[in-house]
Amino acid sequence: MRIAIVDDEIEWINQIEDLLVELKRTYSDIEWDVFFNGSQILKQYCQERRPYDVLIIDMEMPQMMGVETALKIRNYDSNVHIFFLTNYKKYVFDSFKAEALDY
16 A cells, blocks of 8 residues: 655654554555655656555645645546545535545
């Protein structure tokens, strides 16, 4: 399983990676990449068709918000599972636009 973490805050990235390291002990086929903004992951999607099974995306990022990033990714990959991370309830309905699996 290939996972992409998209977040501009290293603290959150580190927490997610710690959890993935624990999961990898049981499920050895887990791999992940880290991106610090939406533009970086979109570039990856342009280079490689359907590169990820799961996206974990922060809602608030500079340059491009998480929902905008997810909507653009949906143009390349309608099957990827998307999970949004945020501390703000105000974005909950925006997550439906990108057909997120969880918020």
